[in-house]
Amino acid sequence: MKTIYVCEDSVTGIYSGIYDAWKSGKEEGECGIALKGLVEQELFCDYAEVEESWKKAAAVDRMIRKNLGERTHRDLYYALLSNDREKGNVVLGTMMAARRLPDSRRIMEHLSHPMVEKVFELSRSVGGEAHNLKGFLRFRELENGVLYAPITPKAQVLTCLAPHFADRLPLENWMIHDKNHQMFAVHEAGKQWVLAEETEEMRKKQKEKFDRVSVEEGQYVRLWKGFCRAISIEERKNPGCQLSHLPLRYRPNMTEFTEGNIR
């Protein structure tokens, strides 16, 4: 009988689920993964609760890197960051399918396989969003000199963004706030970045803090807005083209598209 492993919606959770499924020795089609709270009940299935653990997750992560290669690892990992309810299942399916290839590292080339294709699609969309945010994210300087950037992404892209900004702004104190998933990536000057979860208490306390910007901030916001206006050529005006490159959902967090100056 098919067993469905039910796990938490996090990379660690799903990796733990994959660990359990892999350990059970079941074949492709005999096991699946569902996310807690998003289970669609199927007939003739066993449901097994997965115990989340760092150890299991690390083992799966190692196994993927070793047997499927870094590039596939990236694709699988990105797929797990998406907000698709099937993500765990398709990643497991892809890993199972890889076993049957003579060279497992080529699994992501096997696009006629439905599971692989779905992973490809998810990874592409998450990668695309992360890449967009590398450009569209905006820091503002708070009173205490910390750079703060709020984002509202569909996928949990913080772990894709943080290394990029840590490399780029090594001597700055900055944090990126994923408001949709209540997470922070925090970087202290000269140190490694860390991921932190936002608690209810924090949310209440810090809400105002993020609006209090430094004295100079207003000046640069004004300069930047002026620049964006001046760089556009009136004779070539093309809002449709602008919209297709820069979807509306990014704009509320972007300095040049928000009304008025922040305090």
Added chain:
Amino acid sequence: MRIQETMDLYDKLQILTDAAKYDVACTSSGADRKGDGTGMGSCERAGICHSFSADGRCISLLKILFTNECIYDCKYCINRRTNDVPRASFTPDEVCTLTMEFYRRNYIEGLFLSSGVLVSPDYTMELLYATLYKLRRECNFQGYIHVKAIPGASRDLVERLGFLADRMSINLELPTADGLKALAPHKTRKKILEPMRLVQTRTAQNKQEIQVYRGAPRFVPAGQSTQMIIGATPETDYQIIQVAQSLYQKFDLKRVFYSAFVHVNEDSALPARTGEGPPLLREHRLYQADWLLRYYHFQAEELLSEEDPNFNVLFDPKCNWALKHLNYFPVEINRAEYRMLLRVPGIGYKSASRIVKARRLGVLKFEDLKKMGVVLKRALYFITCSGKMMYPTRMEEDYIARNLLETKEKLPVEVRNMGYRQMSLFDDVRFRENVML
């Protein structure tokens, strides 16, 4: 003479951005560099767009002129000597502050610094050099820098500047020497091509230096580019892409940019104002053709010819080529060579390489193609999967053309709304009307 009061940074930025906006290149691609942990900045090979302006163009660099004062009198240029426009100049410090502060807020990917010619080409280049030096060495900025070389500046300056910048460009301005003579009397073709050649040879030399000593300083790691104005002089599209092709082949350019001519000055040497706005569709077709030259192994001579020197208004160059060469089609997705796949309308170079890899592991069907990024509504007339076409279609130029037109690529409103009858009236000199209905 009007004495300029002191201007604040905001006004300067407005003036010098406004003056720089006609420069096309805003790409931040080509350089790949991690930060060294002691300053600020890094570069990604693919480039990063940070915003899009109201005209739909990407904003990735802080694109400014150092000064809009100019001793030259190029007829198409807003900053020509004889124009009465507000003039301003930055100081190296101001440029550095703006760049650093914008960069740390992630507004920009780097700096694009061009300039009008102040006093003399060498004098101007010295100023650009001083700015970049300060930015790189004192502010420790490791982000992207694109700098314009001023035609006529000394070799030594071009070389020194190249070691501070990621990309250098020298504007070709106009596609032919005659055009240049007519519209930019102070510039000569020779003065433009000379530094271009210098950058090319220096880059080649630098490649060897790096092989010998890995820590050797990099000379314009993201290569050089150029741009030319389209529609100010009477060249045909064929001439233009031939020029582009030879620039790619003989000067190893990374990019050639095309800039639709925008009427900013009144001058008898310029084409008459038509009220139609800049030739954007023509510019678009040139970019499409440019891509075909760089990534799709097309030759300029395959796309256009002496007898047929301009692009089709209705079809992109690749579609147009395919319609004229139906004898090569349909191609079998599961067997065709990579280069042939590249020639199918609706298949890009990425999807082509995905197809080549995926078909080793399984037979591909039309549904699979869609997921790989193939635009089936265009490709379906030109391909088969396992010997079958997606729908029964006829291999006739007229039939395919008519059907492709119905899917409507994004054409400008005027072209889209044109009925069959009006079409023959459409008389943009640059476009051959080639209606296949």
